Structure formats: structure tokens, C-alpha cells
Amino acid sequence: MLFRSIITTLTLATPTSGGVPTLNNLYLSVQPNPPIVVTTTADSGTGSLRDAINLANSRSGPDTITFNMPGSGVKTIAPLSSLPALTDPVVIDGYTQAGANPNTLTNGVNAVLMIRLSGTNAGDANGLTLQASNCVVRGLAIIKWQRFGVYVVPPGNDRLEGNFLGLDVDGMTAGTNSFGGIFILSPYNTFGGTNPAAKNIVSANNGAGVSVSDSTNWVLGNFIGTDITGTNALGNQSDGLVIRGGQNSIVGGIGLGAGNVISGNGANGISVWAGTLGNLIHGNLIG
Secondary structure, X not given: OOOOEEXXXXXXXXXXXXXXXXXXXXXXXXXXOOOEEEOOOOOOOOOOHHHHHHHHHHOOOOEEEEEOOOOOOOEEEOOOOOOOOEOOOEEEEHHHOOOOEOOOOOOOOOOEOOEEEEOOOOOOOOOEEEOOOOOEEEOOEEEOOOOEEEEEOOOOOOEEEXXXXXXXXXXXXXXXXXXXXXXXXXXXXXEEOOOHHHOOEEOOOOOOOEXXXXXXXXXXXXXXXXXXXXXXXXXXXXXXXXXXXXXXXXXXXXOOOOOOEEOOOOOOOEEEOOOOOOOEEEOOEEO
């Protein structure tokens, strides 16, 4: 991860026998940008998610967007148009909102999400567009977008973990994204992970739940087509997962927590298009 570095102390020590001073100790204070805090559900102005993304994009180095909206209950952010694409490294962490907690279960999901990112008022738009490396999105319910819940374009090397795509914060109520849950058009991205907290749920979307169209992506430990329990069908209308381009992606695994549950979808559990070579699909529960 890149950081802004500020030299706070530079100590030169002179040898006891005389001669030229030598560099004895160089103390570096590594200071990332201070967090950007979302404090309102409004679509513009200080404290809004739109303003936070614009600020993160304008600052060099990595940023973290956290949430601290007053009052109890789930907070709904419903932009009036497309949100800005993420064009600089940023972590958007919905689990920082009061009352939210990441999943701790190996089987099922007990995550508590308190941020709903709704496309109800946004028109023809994707929920979030990732257009920079080293972005992380976690802890959001991304629902009701007319395109994809999340759209990942080059350069890639991003992570999505602990989100609900197409399901509301309860993990059971459909909030369909019209084109699909997530479309990955870049390499080296990780969707999910082997840690329980990284598990995404991608269900109730039109189109495919997860679409991968570039090389060397990892899809690990997710529920694709089920509700929060992993046992009830809330399938995506088309395929659960489609690999339609690139090569050498990995779906699932034999290690603890690596396999996906892919079930209850309207077409294929996994669809691999002709010409996509070298992909490894193993250790999943399909159907």
C-alpha cells in the first residue's frame, strides 16, 4: 500500500574519532490521509458519500471512507445520479457505521449491515464503479441499480468483501440490480475470500450474479443465489457465475472457507464461455 511519508526526525551522529558525520538513525513517520467520514444520507455537500468519493479521488495516496451517521437504524443513501467512479485507492468501509458487524460464521452469514446504497433515484447507472487499483469495498447492501451493483474496470487489483449485492440489509429481501450483481472487466481482483468476514451474498439480480471478463480473478467463499442462511433460494435470474473472457481465474478451492455456494439460479450455476482457458473451478457447492 502506498503512503505519504513525512520525515519527522533525522539524527546525525559524529564518530568519536572525528571525520565526516554519518547517518545514524532515520526515523520516518508514515502518515496515510486522514479518514473521510460520511455523516449524512444526502446526495451532495459536506459529509455526503458523493463528496467523500470526490475528495478521495482528489487526494494523492490511499484514503478510507468511513460512516458515522447519527441516529439508530439502517441508513439509506439513494443518489440522484451516478456516483463518481473511484479513480484513486480508497477503502469504503460500511462496517464503521454504528451497529454494523462483519460475518463470523463459516456456514451461513450473521453480518449486520447498516448502510443501504440504493439506485432507486439514480437512473441509468451502476452502483459503484472501481477504476483504480487497491480499492476495497465492504459492508454495503447495494440494491436497485439499473445497471450493475458494482462495475470493476481496469487497472484492477481490487477487493470486495462482506457485501450484499441484490439483497437488502436483512439478507432475505430482494433488491434487484437490473444488469447483475457485479461485472469484473479487469485482472487480479478478489471477490470474497477465505475469512468469514469476506463472504459476499449475490442474489436476486437480473442477469448473472457475478460476471468475470478478464484474467486472473479470484471468487472465493461467497453465497451466489441464496439468502443469508445459504439454504434458501433467492437466485439470480441468469447464471450464478459466468466467466466470459480472460484466463487463469480461480473459483473456490479446497482450503477452509474457499468454496462458494452457488445454487438456486435461473440458468447455469457456472457458465464458462468458449476460449476462456486455464480457469480452476473446485471445492464449490453447486446446485
